[in-house]
Amino acid sequence: MHRRSTFIRVVAVGAAFLALAGVAGSATATASAASRPGREAAALTGTAQLDRRPGDEATVTLDAHLDAKDRNDPGAAHGTIKISHYMEHPKFGGSAEARVDCLLTGGKVATASAVITKADGGLTGAVGKRIGVTVHDQGKHDRFGYSWAMVGIPNDLPDDMPKCVSAAPFDKTRPGSGDLHVRPMDQRPGGARARL
CATH class of the missing domain: 1.20.5 (Single alpha-helices involved in coiled-coils or other helix-helix interfaces)
Known part of the structure; x- marks a missing residue:
């Protein structure tokens, strides 16, 4: 017992x-x-150089994020975009940093926009302009597009550029120079003004 x-x-x-x-x-x-922290709804990140001829160095650094709580408001995205472009012929050089204000993704393609807050060299006149970039994440050899493709440099963009507007990703990144990553949204944003 x-x-x-x-x-x-x-x-x-x-x-x-x-x-x-x-x-x-x-x-x-x-x-x-x-x-x-809450899971992100979408992101566009990474650094890479564009695949240009020798003497033409263009680099982009992307750090754009859309929080899960803002998945229906791409205009609530935040982060920074940095660009730099230096050429020997014709002689040109400048860099800029911009504050992200929109991010949209679809599969492995993303478009982000940002307002330039500081710049130097040939891009000084772009301060206050909104730029747009587009990325097609293809692994180690991504494609890249930008809103100033048809006007030459960001300085010449109109002052009333809308958010999240860019060009098709027609350029390629240089192999071995870095990698751009798209974290896609898992649903279409439900903006009240989006009609199709």
Whole structure:
């Protein structure tokens, strides 16, 4: 009888310990989940050079994000876009940094826009202009397009460029120079003004 009551006591203590451990583990998991930021709805990231002839160096760095809570509002995207272009013939050079204000994705293609906040060299006149970029994420040899393709440089873009407007990704990135990544949205944005 004494052995039996000792056994019951041990089992009861063990069960209580397991229950306590389960509660603590559950609380830890809940706290951990609460401390993690929400999943992104979409992103466009990476750095790469465009595949140009020697003496023509064009580089783009993309860091655009759309939070999960804003999946129906591409205009709530945030981040930065940096561009630089230096040529020997004709002589040209300049770089710019822009604040992201829109991001749309479809599969492995993304379009983002951003307003230039600072620039130097030949791109100084682009401060305050909205630029757009488009990426087709193809692995190590991506395609890239930009809104100023038909006017030459961002300085010559109109002052009233809408958000998320760019050109088809007609240019290619230089192999080995970097990689551009598109994290696609899992649904179409439900903007009230989008009609098709």
